[in-house]
Amino acid sequence: MRVLVTGGAGFIGSHTVLALLEAGHEPVIADNFANSSPKVLERLEQIAGQPVTCHEVDLTDVAATSALVTDVKPDAVIHFAGYKAVGESVEKPLMYYANNLDSTFAVLSAMTEHGVEKFVFSSSATVYGPDAPLPYHEEYEPLRATNPYGWTKAMIEQIVTDVAAASPGFKAALLRYFNPIGAHESGLIGEDPSGIPNNLMPYIAQVAVGRREKLGVFGDDYDTKDGTGERDYIHVVDLAAGHVAALDHLDAMSESARAFNLGTGQGTSVFELLHAFERACGKELPYEVGPRRAGDLPVTYADPTRAREELGWKAEKTIDDMCVDTWRWQSANPNGFGG
Template sequence: MSKILVTGGLGFIGSHTVVELQNAGFKVIIIDNLSNATENVLNGITAITSITPEFENLDLKNKEQTKTFFKKHQDIVGVIHFAAYKAVGESVKSPLTYYENNVNSLVYVLQELNKKAVSHFIFSSSCTVYGQADSMPITELAPTKPAESPYGNTKKIGEAIIEDLTKSNANFKAIALRYFNPIGAHQSSKIGELPIGVPLNLVPYITQTAAGKREQLSVFGDNYPTPDGTCIRDYIHVVDLAKAHVIALQRLLENKNDTNFEIFNLGTGKGSSVLEVIQSFERVSNQKLNYKIVDRRDGDVVEAYANTTKANTVLGWKAKLSLDDAMLSAWKWEQTL
C-alpha cells in the first residue's frame, strides 16, 4: 500500500480526505499540532473506515523535528499539505504569526521532499488568490489579485514557492487545488467542522445559532449588487472536495499530469447567496433561524464562484452533492456535539 502523509490531517478538510484516502486503499500517516483540532477526530476516522491512521503530534514550524520525521518515514510516496492557519480576520491582526506558520512549515516540508528521488505534492490552496475577480465564473486563467489578507497572501506565496521548486527539480510534481467554500460533514456524522471558539465561517455559525449556542446570526449587508443583496459564494460539500484530493494524487502517482505544476478550481460551479444558504438550512432542518441584517464587513468580495470545466474534464472529477445535502449533513453533525 502506498503511504501518504496528510499534514493537518485532523482538521476539517484533512480528516475527510484521510477517510477517502483510506477508502481508496492508501496507507495514511497524519501530522497535526492540534492547534485547531483534537485527537478525538482519529476516533471518528476509525469509526468510518475501520482503520486507525498513524498519527504524530508534530509542529512543522520546527525544522529539526520535521527533518527527523522524514528520515524516519522514508517510504512516503505523496504528501497532501493542509497544515496552515486559516482565519482571515486573525491573519490581519497577527500577520507575522501567519507568515511564520503557513510559509515556514511549507518550506521545511518541501526541503525534505526535495531530497527524494521523486515527490508528489498536493497543496491546499484557495479561491482567495483571485480576490474580486473581473468576471464570473472564475477560471484558472483568471489573474490572481493582491491578497485581501495575510492569510490569502500565504496561499499566493505558497503556490509561487511550489511552482519555483517544480522548475528547479524535474522530479518534484505538484498540484494546487483552489477551493471555494467547503461546508457540510461526513454522512455518518462521525466527523465534521469543529471550530474552536466562535465560528468564522457561515455554516457552523448557522448550525450553532439553530442549536442555541449562539444567540443570533449576523448577515453582513443586503445591498450588494446581487439578486437578493447578499454576497454570493460557491459552497462545496467537504466530501466532494476530499474525493478530489484523492483523484489529484492518483493523477500524479500515475504520471498523468501534463506539467509538473498544475492548478485546479474546486467548486460546484454555482453561486449561492447568504440568504439562499439560510433558506436551504431552514428547509432541510425545519428550523426557523434567528438572523438579522447588519452593516457590510470590510474585505468581503461581492461574489465568487468557480468555473469547474478543467477539474471536470482533466481530473474527471465533479461535485455531486447539493447545497441541501451539505446543510443537512452539517445540521446532523451539529446535533452530535
C-alpha cells in the same frame, strides 16, 4: 501510495484521510492539534474500521519534519497544515506568514532531501483577489489576495511552482478551494471552529443548536438575487474526493505544477443557505441584517471545467445535502469535539 497528510486531523484533512483510505491509499497524519482535536483520530478509526496513524509534530521545526519524513517514507504529501482565519491573519500577519511559510519550507525541504516527488497543496480561491472576472478561472493573473492568509496561499503556490520547476520528476497540484461546508454522513466528524465561527455555515449551525442567539447577515443590498452575498459552497466530501483525484492524476500532468479550482460553479446566497438549513433542522432560525463587512465581495464562484476535464472530478452534492449533513454532525455534537 503511502500519503503524508499534514494537518490531517483538521476539517478538510480528516475527510480526505477517509477518502484516501476508501481509495486504497495509506494515509499517515501529521498534526500539532493547534486547530484540531485529537478526538478526531478515534472518530476516524470508528468510521474506517481500522487504525489511523498520526504523528504529533510541529512542522515549522525543520529537524522534526525531516525526521518525520525519514520515518514515514511517504510516496506523496498532501499539505493542509496552516493557520486559516482571515480576520486573525489581518490582526496577526507576522504569525500567519511565519507559520504558513515556515511549515511549507520544512515540508518541501524534507521532501527534496528524501526524494519525495508528489505534492498536493491546499490552496484557496482567495488568491484571485477582488478584480478577477467571474467565474474564476485558473489562468487569471496576477494573483492578488486581499488579506495575509490569502497571500500566504498565493506565495506558497509560487514557491511550490518554482521548486517543481527546479526538480525533475517533481509534480504538484495546487487546489484552489471555494467554500467547503458539510460533514461526513456518519455525523462523527465535521467542522469544529474554535471560538466564534468566521464562516457562515458553522455560525448558522451553532444558532440552530442553541450556541448562538442569532445569525448576523453582513449586508442585504448587494446586486445579487436577494441582496445578500453569494458564494460557491462545496461539500467537504466532494472536496476530499478532489484531493484523491489530483493525487492520482499527478503522473499524467504535462506541467510540473498546475492549479485546479475545486468548486461547483454556482453561487448560493446567504439567505438561500440559511433557508436550506432551516429545512434541514426543521425550524426557523433568527437573523439580523447589519452593514456590509469590509473586504467582502458580492459574488464569487468557480469555473470548475479544468478539474472536470483533467482530473475527472466534479462536485456531486447539493446545498440541501450540505445542510442535512452539517445538521446531523452539529446536533449530535452540539459543542463539537468538546462534547
